[in-house]
Every structure is written in C-alpha cells, then in structure tokens.
Amino acid sequence: MTIGFDTFPLIYQLLTLVAAVSLGGWLFMAKSAGFSGNRFLFLASCLLFVLRLPVLVYNRELNVDESQMLAQAMTLAVDPVYWRSVDGTTGGPLSSYFLSIVGMLTGRYDYMTAHLGAFLLVLITLFFLFKALKNWFDPYRAALGLFPVVLFYGFTRTPDFVHYSSEHFPIALLAACVWLVSGDFVSDRSAKAKMFALGVLLTLVPFGKIQAVPLAAGIGLYALIRLATLRYRGALAALFGGVAAACASALLLFFAGGVLNDFFTFYIKGNFQYKNDTTLFDNLRFQFSEAHRATDLLILVVPLVIWPVLTVPGNRKVPRNRSVWWLGIGLLVMSFVAILRTGSGYTHYLLFLVLPFSLLLTSLTGPGISPANTRMRLIFPPLLGVALAVGVFWRQHGVLNSFVSGPGLNRGLPFTATGMEAARFLNKGEYMVVWGWNCQYYVECQAPQGVAENHSIRSAFKHPMQETYRDRYLRDLERTRPAVLIDAVGPNSLWLQDTLTQSYRSFPELADYVDKNYTLIGRPGSDRLFVRNDLRP
Numbered sequence: 001m002t003i004g005f006d007t008f009p010l011i012y013q014l015l016t017l018v019a020a021v022s023l024g025g026w027l028f029m030a031k032s033a034g035f036s037g038n039r040f041l042f043l044a045s046c047l048l049f050v051l052r053l054p055v056l057v058y059n060r061e062l063n064v065d066e067s068q069m070l071a072q073a074m075t076l077a078v079d080p081v082y083w084r085s086v087d088g089t090t091g092g093p094l095s096s097y098f099l100s101i102v103g104m105l106t107g108r109y110d111y112m113t114a115h116l117g118a119f120l121l122v123l124i125t126l127f128f129l130f131k132a133l134k135n136w137f138d139p140y141r142a143a144l145g146l147f148p149v150v151l152f153y154g155f156t157r158t159p160d161f162v163h164y165s166s167e168h169f170p171i172a173l174l175a176a177c178v179w180l181v182s183g184d185f186v187s188d189r190s191a192k193a194k195m196f197a198l199g200v201l202l203t204l205v206p207f208g209k210i211q212a213v214p215l216a217a218g219i220g221l222y223a224l225i226r227l228a229t230l231r232y233r234g235a236l237a238a239l240f241g242g243v244a245a246a247c248a249s250a251l252l253l254f255f256a257g258g259v260l261n262d263f264f265t266f267y268i269k270g271n272f273q274y275k276n277d278t279t280l281f282d283n284l285r286f287q288f289s290e291a292h293r294a295t296d297l298l299i300l301v302v303p304l305v306i307w308p309v310l311t312v313p314g315n316r317k318v319p320r321n322r323s324v325w326w327l328g329i330g331l332l333v334m335s336f337v338a339i340l341r342t343g344s345g346y347t348h349y350l351l352f353l354v355l356p357f358s359l360l361l362t363s364l365t366g367p368g369i370s371p372a373n374t375r376m377r378l379i380f381p382p383l384l385g386v387a388l389a390v391g392v393f394w395r396q397h398g399v400l401n402s403f404v405s406g407p408g409l410n411r412g413l414p415f416t417a418t419g420m421e422a423a424r425f426l427n428k429g430e431y432m433v434v435w436g437w438n439c440q441y442y443v444e445c446q447a448p449q450g451v452a453e454n455h456s457i458r459s460a461f462k463h464p465m466q467e468t469y470r471d472r473y474l475r476d477l478e479r480t481r482p483a484v485l486i487d488a489v490g491p492n493s494l495w496l497q498d499t500l501t502q503s504y505r506s507f508p509e510l511a512d513y514v515d516k517n518y519t520l521i522g523r524p525g526s527d528r529l530f531v532r533n534d535l536r537p
Contacts, residue, residue: 004406005054007399016051020151023047024379027143037139041130044150045123051154052119055162058403059111059411062163064494066114067439068455069164073099074109075448078429083259087266087452091166092207098169110413114164121168122153128175133362135183136324145362148303148382149354155386156296157393157402160347167351170208174355177201177219191235198223199242210271214334215352222327270465283340293347295392300357302385307364328359417524419444422484425531431480435504436488436496450482457495460502474509483535485518487528
C-alpha cells in the first residue's frame with residue numbers, strides 16, 4: 001500500500017482539522033489537577049506525524065539548503081572530519097552530523113530522510129519546551145501554551161518551515177538550554193550539574209548555526225542573573241566550567257582532525273564577512289516585505305494577540321512568573337537580532353521565533369484557567385489561526401497541498417537529465433563535484449561531494465577571501481579525484497547563471513585542472529558533464 005497526496009486532498013485535510021480540534025477538545029475537557037503531560041506529548045506527536053505526512057513522503061527538494069545539507073551528511077558518512085570534507089558556510093557541523101546519523105538509520109540520503117530529520121528535531125524541541133514550561137508553571141498550562149506551537153509545526157505549508165534547515169538543530173539545543181534554566185534551583189549543589197550541562201550546550205549552539213548565537217547569549221545572561229541573585233557561586237563556576245570544557249574539547253577535536261586552522265579561517269573569519277552592507281532598518285523593512293511567505297505564523301500570532309484580551313482578568317496584569325515573561329521578551333529581541341543581522345531575509349530564520357513565542361504564550365494563559373469559558377477562549381484562537389493560515393495559503397496558491405506525490409510521482413531518484421547521465425559514471429562511494437549551485441545532483445546520484453564547498457559562491461564571487469577558498473578547492477580536487485565534475489552554471493544553478501563570467505572557466509586554475517584530467521561527455525540539461533579520463537567510455 002502506498003500513500004499519495006494530490007493538490008486537493010479534501011478527506012485528508014478534513015481529518016487533520018478534526019484531529020486538531022479533537023486535541024483542543026481534549027485540553028478543554030481535561031482537568032488541570034493531575035493532568036498527564038506524557039499523554040499530551042504522545043497525542044501531540046501523533047497529530048504532528050499525521051499533519052506532516054505530505055512532507056514526509058515527498059522526495060523532492062523544498063529549499064536549496066536541503067540538498068546542501070544532504071550532500072554534507074552523505075559526505076560525512078564517508079569522511080567524518082568536518083572542514084576537511086565539508087564546509088557548511090553559516091551552518092555548523094552538528095546539523096550535518098545529525099542528518100548523517102538519520103541517513104545511516106534509513107539507509108539513504110534522500111529528501112524523505114531530510115524531512116524525517118526535521119520532524120524528529122521538532123519533536124525534540126517540543127519535548128524540552130514542555131519540560132521547561134512544566135517546571136515554571138504546571139503540566140496543564142504548559143500544554144495550553146504549546147498547543148499553538150504544535151498546530152504551527154503541523155499545519156505550516158511554508159517550505160522554508162518544514163524543510164531540513166540548519167535552524168532546526170540549534171533550536172532543539174536552545175530548547176534544551178531553556179529546560180536547564182527552568183524552575184527553581186533548590187540549592188547551589190542541585191544547580192551545579194544543570195549549569196555545567198548548560199555551559200556545554202550553549203557552547204555547542206554556534207556549531208549548530210552561527211546565527212543562533214544571540215539567542216544562546218540571551219539564555220546565558222538569564223542564567224547568570226539568576227545565579228547572581230541567588231548567590232550560587234558554585235553553580236556559577238560550573239557554568240563557566242561547562243563552557244571551558246566544551247571549548248577545549250572542540251579545539252582538541254579540530255586539532256586532532258587537522259582542521260583547527262580551517263575552523264578559524266572558514267567558519268569564524270569567513271562568516272564574519274557574510275552579510276549585506278545594509279542598515280538594520282533596511283534589513284527590518286526587507287524582512288517585513290517578505291512576510292507574505294510566512295503567513296503560517298498567524299497560528300502563533302493570533303493567540304498571542306487575542307489571549308490577553310479574551311482570557312481572565314488576571315491575564316491583563318503582569319504574568320505570575322515574571323522571569324519567564326522577561327526571558328521570552330529577551331529571546332524575542334535576540335531572535336530579531338539573529339534574523340535581521342545578515343539582511344538576507346531568509347524565511348527559515350523566522351523559526352527562531354518559536355522559542356520566545358512558546359514562553360510568552362504560556363505566560364499569557366494565566367493562573368485562573370479552570371472555568372470552561374476561559375478554556376474555550378484559550379483553545380479557540382489557535383484554531384482560528386489555523387483557519388486563517390489555511391485560507392490565506394489557498395487564496396495565494398489555489399491549492400490545499402503543494403507537496404504532491406504518489407506512486408511514480410516525486411518519489412524516485414534521479415529525476416533530472418543531468419542526474420541520470422552522471423549516475424551512469426558513478427560507482428557507490430565515488431566522489432562528484434558540482435561547480436555552481438545545484439546540490440541536488442549530489443542527492444540524485446547519492447554521491448559524496450569531492451570539495452568542501454559544495455555550492456561554489458565563495459570561490460566564484462569576488463570578495464577578500466576568494467583566493468583562500470579557491471586554493472582549498474583545488475587541494476580538495478587533488479585529494480578526492482572525483483569521478484564526475486559538473487559545471488552547472490546556467491539556468492539550473494542558483495545565483496551563478498552567467499556562463500561567460502562564472503563558469504568553471506572563470507577560475508583559470510580549475511579550468512587547467514579539468515582540461516588535463518577530465519573529458520567532456522555531454523551537455524545534459526544545459527550543464528556541462530565531465531568524467532575523469534580513466535573512466536571515460
């Protein structure tokens with residue numbers, strides 16, 4: 001039996017809406033005293049799985065970053081030393097390592113594996129957020145606060161929110177950090193282990209994605225203020241000890257792998273130069289102009305706006321746990337810093353808002369939630385947000401489902417002329433290189449990347465470090481001797497499309513290397529396909 005979805009899966013859509021309303025009805029009927037948090041997590045996970053089915057069985061790229069991440073994960077399964085075999089530019093190693101493990105478990109590195117990886121990280125995020133909110137409030141309020149978040153993750157049809165992006169792993173790490181600072185510290189001794197673990201996880205956040213550093217700083221500052229207020233000097237020392245231990249371990253690993261210099265050159269120095277020369281105001285204006293791509297955020301925004309107005313009078317006062325409220329505000333500010341810094345306007349950066357929204361929404365549930373009319377006022381707005389988001393999506397796109405798949409449709413690999421032709425010359429485990437920006441060829445051919453920079457923008461575009469990137473590119477080619485090299489510059493490449501100024505010929509040393517070692521086999525799909533001389537037919 002196979003599962004398929006067309007553009008108007010009405011029966012499926014109705015069933016998912018009924019399931020969402022049923023979860024809300026269960027929260028409405030449940031008793032706050034003795035509320036089962038485990039049952040909520042189980043039901044929420046089941047609902048999320050059903051809602052994500054169209055994405056989970058859709059074996060096509062949802063965002064160009066997804067192919068990049070899959071190529072990196074596939075390559076790390078062959079050569080696990082990051083910054084030697086793989087450079088994820090702004091994305092750190094942890095996201096790629098996690099996807100590599102998921103690929104090992106599924107036995108393939110296709111888009112369904114990537115979508116499964118994103119789904120698992122969402123579940124991990126919700127698990128730690130629930131544990132944190134339960135510590136601050138109680139299980140029932142935690143469930144009410146996360147109800148809109150579950151609906152958002154489930155009903156979103158924005159590709160940038162459901163593809164495997166480099167935001168998912170650091171958000172899961174940050175959720176675990178929020179859990180570690182939640183609740184009350186009974187004593188200095190009980191806080192030491194948590195603070196050491198917090199120091200380790202906060203240090204790991206930049207290795208998930210460097211843009212997530214402002215949020216990690218916000219959580220770290222919150223922990224420092226609490227520890228200073230409580231005068232827990234031992235826990236404070238444990239926090240810095242965790243940071244020091246994680247930093248030392250990472251540097252030792254980089255040194256042992258021979259990539260310590262590459263880490264500082266390509267991850268630190270290279271990424272500090274990665275931003276547009278625009279003002280913060282211009283970045284903010286551009287981000288708002290792109291808001292039409294993120295209308296699914298209505299599922300979170302609607303209750304955030306309506307709850308303070310419709311719920312019990314106590315909600316109009318400062319929430320009972322002020323520290324959570326201020327942490328939520330602080331993380332909201334830090335999220336906008338992370339989103340706006342580069343000026344790129346990428347929609348998937350908005351996923352960082354899930355963390356502060358979770359804290360603020362739960363704070364707004366208020367302590368007095370027993371009366372039935374109050375519960376209804378809390379449960380109705382998220383469902384209204386779902387209705388608005390689904391309606392806006394249908395109005396914009398004219399369909400209910402854009403992830404169309406079925407037997408023989410958007411399931412098999414390879415599927416492009418270039419991918420099918422390149423696969424003929426590749427044996428399992430042999431390296432391939434794509435000059436330009438089209439990492440889906442790696443996924444189609446299930447071939448690891450033969451150069452660390454699998455999308456060639458930093459070697460192709462003029463910038464102060466271009467020669468450094470080009471030197472590494474040539475060293476990688478000599479080290480891996482890829483069986484196939486594809487010049488994808490043209491209509492099949494993102495950004496790099498000018499064949500006169502950006503093709504492999506624009507890099508003279510690369511052109512010389514290709515001329516000496518490779519033979520042009522053909523031009524499938526407007527690309528140029530080269531095969532190593534000893535493998536040519």
